[in-house]
Amino acid sequence: MNKKIRLKLILFSPLILILLGNIIFIFYKLSNTDYLTKTSQILGNYFWGFPLIPFSVVLCVLLMLFFTRKTSLSIFLLNLSIVFILFLIAINTALFPEIHRYLQKFDSGFKIKKEPTLEKAMANSSASLSKDITSYLHLNHSLNNKILLIPSSSPLDNDYFFHAFVSSTQFKKEKYNYVLDNKDLKKLKEFESKKYKASQGIRDIKIYSLFPSQSPNEKLILFYHNHTILFLPLEWTHRLFPDIHV
Amino acid sequence: MFNQFLFLLYITVLGTLLLFFLKDHLRITNFYLLSLPAGLGAWLFFLTFLFLLPIPLNRILILTLSLILLASLFIIQKKKLFFSKYWKSMGIFWGFASLFSLFFLKFNFSVISNDSWRMIIGGKALVSSQRLIENLISSAGIYSYILHSTSTLFGFDYLYALFPLLTLSFGLFFLYNLTLNLNLYSSLPKTQPLFSSSLTLFLTLLLFSSFIILYHSIYIHNNLLFGIFTFIALFGLWKRASQGKRAWLLISWGALLTSCLFRIEGPLFALIVVILLISIRSIPYKEKFYYVGLLSLFMILWHAYLALILSGFTSDYFLTSQRVLLITALYIGALILLILYQKTLFKRIKKFFPLAMVYSLTFGWSFFIFTKGLRVKGDILILEKYGTLTLNVLENGGWGIIWIVLGVLFFIGLLLKRFHHESIFIYYILSFFLFFNILNLYRGGWREGWGDSGNRMLIHIVFIVAFYTFFKWGRLFLSKIQK
Numbered sequence: 001m002n003k004k005i006r007l008k009l010i011l012f013s014p015l016i017l018i019l020l021g022n023i024i025f026i027f028y029k030l031s032n033t034d035y036l037t038k039t040s041q042i043l044g045n046y047f048w049g050f051p052l053i054p055f056s057v058v059l060c061v062l063l064m065l066f067f068t069r070k071t072s073l074s075i076f077l078l079n080l081s082i083v084f085i086l087f088l089i090a091i092n093t094a095l096f097p098e099i100h101r102y103l104q105k106f107d108s109g110f111k112i113k114k115e116p117t118l119e120k121a122m123a124n125s126s127a128s129l130s131k132d133i134t135s136y137l138h139l140n141h142s143l144n145n146k147i148l149l150i151p152s153s154s155p156l157d158n159d160y161f162f163h164a165f166v167s168s169t170q171f172k173k174e175k176y177n178y179v180l181d182n183k184d185l186k187k188l189k190e191f192e193s194k195k196y197k198a199s200q201g202i203r204d205i206k207i208y209s210l211f212p213s214q215s216p217n218e219k220l221i222l223f224y225h226n227h228t229i230l231f232l233p234l235e236w237t238h239r240l241f242p243d244i245h246v
Numbered sequence: 247m248f249n250q251f252l253f254l255l256y257i258t259v260l261g262t263l264l265l266f267f268l269k270d271h272l273r274i275t276n277f278y279l280l281s282l283p284a285g286l287g288a289w290l291f292f293l294t295f296l297f298l299l300p301i302p303l304n305r306i307l308i309l310t311l312s313l314i315l316l317a318s319l320f321i322i323q324k325k326k327l328f329f330s331k332y333w334k335s336m337g338i339f340w341g342f343a344s345l346f347s348l349f350f351l352k353f354n355f356s357v358i359s360n361d362s363w364r365m366i367i368g369g370k371a372l373v374s375s376q377r378l379i380e381n382l383i384s385s386a387g388i389y390s391y392i393l394h395s396t397s398t399l400f401g402f403d404y405l406y407a408l409f410p411l412l413t414l415s416f417g418l419f420f421l422y423n424l425t426l427n428l429n430l431y432s433s434l435p436k437t438q439p440l441f442s443s444s445l446t447l448f449l450t451l452l453l454f455s456s457f458i459i460l461y462h463s464i465y466i467h468n469n470l471l472f473g474i475f476t477f478i479a480l481f482g483l484w485k486r487a488s489q490g491k492r493a494w495l496l497i498s499w500g501a502l503l504t505s506c507l508f509r510i511e512g513p514l515f516a517l518i519v520v521i522l523l524i525s526i527r528s529i530p531y532k533e534k535f536y537y538v539g540l541l542s543l544f545m546i547l548w549h550a551y552l553a554l555i556l557s558g559f560t561s562d563y564f565l566t567s568q569r570v571l572l573i574t575a576l577y578i579g580a581l582i583l584l585i586l587y588q589k590t591l592f593k594r595i596k597k598f599f600p601l602a603m604v605y606s607l608t609f610g611w612s613f614f615i616f617t618k619g620l621r622v623k624g625d626i627l628i629l630e631k632y633g634t635l636t637l638n639v640l641e642n643g644g645w646g647i648i649w650i651v652l653g654v655l656f657f658i659g660l661l662l663k664r665f666h667h668e669s670i671f672i673y674y675i676l677s678f679f680l681f682f683n684i685l686n687l688y689r690g691g692w693r694e695g696w697g698d699s700g701n702r703m704l705i706h707i708v709f710i711v712a713f714y715t716f717f718k719w720g721r722l723f724l725s726k727i728q729k
Contacts, residue, residue, distance in 0.1 A: 018608050022612055022615055025615065026629055026632050029629045030632070035630065035634075
């Protein structure tokens, strides 16, 4: 055996063995879960399913490159790549509705005259939201921006979120003129104190995400123009705004 | 929209003028394609510096200082600029940059998540509070917020057009350099450049038309930005090592510094590049000294400053004062390595540093998974993160078949004929995944879906893996073409 190859074997074999050992250990530990079953199902699908088609096309083109010697192939490849990419985009739009929706918005883009705002970004992303979360965005719009729903990951963020919004060019506090009366505030406080311990109440808030992969059963924060920031369970929003149909 | 357009044009022009210092050392296409990333990096550095000064920032002041910065660059290079043959091409480039900026401004396809909110609002909060807020700096890299503070300073709502514009610029950079280097390294006759161009166009479009890359190009976050700057840093290092182009080392340094400040774990991944640089024989000590020395100095000073801010602050986020001190200590270690560099013993062993780094990370990973995995309580939840990651890579993470194809081609490609300093890519990719697996054990609960933090982190490495794989296989197929 070549001296160089022998040296590489000596240097790298222990590394490969340790890495394989780690992977086997992880597989062993996960053997009682459904991760292995899911993984093998997915791999099985890839070999027999739809994604095989683009993969096969790629393979055929690479094989053609390997065996051919003609320079005219380059023109053919150029055309093929354009066709293939259109094909991929078509597949992507079929498989991933979000991209399809955004491409649909391309048509409506010509009609957009207003300057895009943060609300626009929220509305854009609402296409991929679950029904519950979308409904709260509609709630926000239906109240003519009287209340802005702001997700926050920690109560410690409140101060600077508040200040940030007040100083923002778009979100002036005068826009928000809806006030909860004392009865509503009392109900909220009672709810908060019963469900959560006083010291832990706000720390039980989970992260609210705008993406469907997150569960929508999280708390939202309502921002009032009187600078009071309260944490509101989702189900309470219906009770506070019975006239709003969401 | 107009204000955001002005900002995008400003950073493009800024980048062009900065790179003008290196124009004699760069191909003209690279000179233009790197303008936007260079301008962005310079702008973020400049704005961060202003935030650290004890002067109240407002829009008028920032705009004035920005114009002074631009004017200074013009004045310094006025002789070269006025007599330059580049004016026509610069005009055409800026014209195209403006057109694309307007397009991405007009059609707002941006998506935001909770993290995006935090970055946008955090950026505004930086301006309103005029200080570095502890919550912000302990949850993400400072550049993530500084970038979005631009919106308040320049007077627009939020920065959404930068991401698709930067993706386009980077995609062209990727395509151009893949083609260029395939032509340089293959035995393809110069009369057939169209052949390699077709192949690289095909491969680049294959990658950049994927769902995940398209989505990241409209997603307001820092993952794609980190991936782009990390690629430029590693690519620049490789260009310097393999082709002797010194200007690329400077570009690599700038890109690495920028990437460090986008993510909390950025400085740790940057250390991989530092170790690789130290081990490369073809780069003289003086260049290594400046590269590592300046980077370490910046990181030490920056993290010492962060430690001061975070001392006494109880953080629920990633960056605590203890971790800041750890990062500072690691960069002091990098400086010590640099000092020991000239010692005879060091000279003999430095070529083994990348291997030692990989072994250390492997042992570290083994130690953590066995100690965490053997614990009775909670062990399976920790290791389940790997299960979630696997499912994300294969199906739920939006990658399609990218990792299956790249993974297979990468491992088989290791057996193909090697190119100059190929080990830079191999060691970086291996070290990245090892360190990523270690981080996996310490981050919060992971979930299935593209939005999962770990899944998004794979975008940091995909361009490097793709470039290496396409390059290896492209060389093989092009070498089959006869004259």
